Each structure stands twice: as structure tokens, then as C-alpha cells.
Amino acid sequence: MKKNSFYLLIGCIALILLIIFWYSIENSIRFLTECAFIIGVVIIYLARRQVTDLVEDERSAKITEKAALRTLQVFWVLFAVFAIGTVTALFRVPRFPPGFRPPRPEELLANQGDIPSPRLIGYLSLGLLCMMIFLYVGFRLYYARKYGEWVVDEE
Amino acid sequence: MKNKIKVFRAIQGLRQEDLARKVSVSRQTIVAIETGKYDPSLDLAFKIARFFNVPVEEVFMYET
Numbered sequence: 001m002k003k004n005s006f007y008l009l010i011g012c013i014a015l016i017l018l019i020i021f022w023y024s025i026e027n028s029i030r031f032l033t034e035c036a037f038i039i040g041v042v043i044i045y046l047a048r049r050q051v052t053d054l055v056e057d058e059r060s061a062k063i064t065e066k067a068a069l070r071t072l073q074v075f076w077v078l079f080a081v082f083a084i085g086t087v088t089a090l091f092r093v094p095r096f097p098p099g100f101r102p103p104r105p106e107e108l109l110a111n112q113g114d115i116p117s118p119r120l121i122g123y124l125s126l127g128l129l130c131m132m133i134f135l136y137v138g139f140r141l142y143y144a145r146k147y148g149e150w151v152v153d154e155e
Numbered sequence: 156m157k158n159k160i161k162v163f164r165a166i167q168g169l170r171q172e173d174l175a176r177k178v179s180v181s182r183q184t185i186v187a188i189e190t191g192k193y194d195p196s197l198d199l200a201f202k203i204a205r206f207f208n209v210p211v212e213e214v215f216m217y218e219t
Contacts, residue, residue, distance in 0.1 A: 058198075059180070
């Protein structure tokens with residue numbers, strides 16, 4: 001398989017995943033997206049092995065390694081901040097002790113802004129994931145340039 | 156690290172692609188080494204020197 005065909009395959013899989021994602025939201029089928037994502041990633045990894053004109057040598061491995069390391073170093077801090085903030089806010093969700101009395105509407109409205117909704121947590125998680133991908137691409141471009149990926153020579 | 160890969164290539168009439176194929180790296184890696192953008196590993200440095208049939212110190216000059 002040529003590398004352009006491989007990139008085309010990735011694009012097609014991404015498109016199919018988007019359609020499955022939309023379908024599963026419309027029909028509230030959570031496991032469909034999760035299974036489809038895992039299958040898509042496995043297909044990409046298997047197809048990657050069939051690519052013939054993508055030469056992987058020590059320089060490209062070093063670029064990948066450095067980009068991945070820097071992405072992890074930045075991402076774990078951001079993700080920890082997000083997780084700690086979410087857990088801290090969620091700890092404020094009231095439990096139900098013995099003799100529980102349902103809160104009055106004015107109490108509910110007063111506390112509504114403090115507790116993050118599951119939808120907001122979901123959006124933030126997806127946003128973090130997208131940000132991690134952008135981070136990796138950015139670092140990859142940086143190290144590719146640093147190690148001479150686009151150096152023009154005489155030949 | 157400076158190197159004389161271009162000189163040795165010229166002596167033997169080799170293109171970058173030919174050398175890359177002989178030492179199992181991409182042409183871009185040879186370009187990056189020649190322009191000083193990338194320092195090869197010991198393994199690759201010795202492969203290149205062995206290919207040109209010279210000691211590694213004649214091909215690569217370590218500078219502090």
C-alpha cells in the first residue's frame with residue numbers, strides 16, 4: 001500500500017466514525033461509538049504495517065519520540081487540572097443522609113451553578129482530546145523542522 | 156557535529172539516495188546529517204564510515 005492510499009484510508013475511517021458518532025447520539029447507543037472507535041484504530045494500525053513507501057529510520061523515530069514525550073508532559077498537567085477541578089466540584093453534590101429532606105426549589109437554583117453537568121464534563125473531555133491531538137501535531141512539526149525534515153539541498 | 160559525507164560521496168560518485176539505501180535510512184536523513192541538522196547515532200555513524208571504508212573520525216568531527 002502506498003502512503004497516500006494509507007492517508008486516504010485514515011480520512012475515510014474518520015468520516016465513518018463521525019457518521020457513527022452522529023447516529024449513536026441520535027439513537028442513544030453509547031457502545032456503538034466506543035466499539036467503532038476501537039475497531040477503527042485497530043484497522044489503522046494493521047494498515048500501517050502494509051505501507052511500503054514510508055521509510056521509518058532513527059531520525060523519524062526520534063522525531064516521533066520527542067513529539068510524543070512533550071505532548072505527554074504538557075497534556076498530563078492539563079488533564080490533572082481538569083480532573084481535580086471536576087472531582088472537587090462533584091464532591092459538592094449532596095448525599096442523602098438519614099432523615100433526608102428534599103431541597104426547596106430556591107436552594108436547588110442557588111446551587112445549580114456550582115455543580116458541572118455531565119454534558120459540560122463530556123464537552124471538556126472531548127475538547128481536551130482534540131487539544132492533545134493538536135499538541136502532538138504541533139510538536140511533531142516542530143521537531144521535524146528541527147531535525148531537517150524540510151531542508152532543501154542541491155540534489 | 157561536522158562531517159565530510161558529501162566529500163566522500165563525491166569521491167565515490169554517489170547520490171544521497173544511493174548512500175541512504177546502502178545504510179538503510181531515508182534520503183532526508185542523509186540530507187539532515189550533511190546539513191548538520193541531525194547527529195546520527197553511533198550505529199549509523201559507524202555504518203556510514205564502514206561503507207566509505209574509512210575510520211569514523213575521518214567522516215565525523217566532534218566539536219564542543
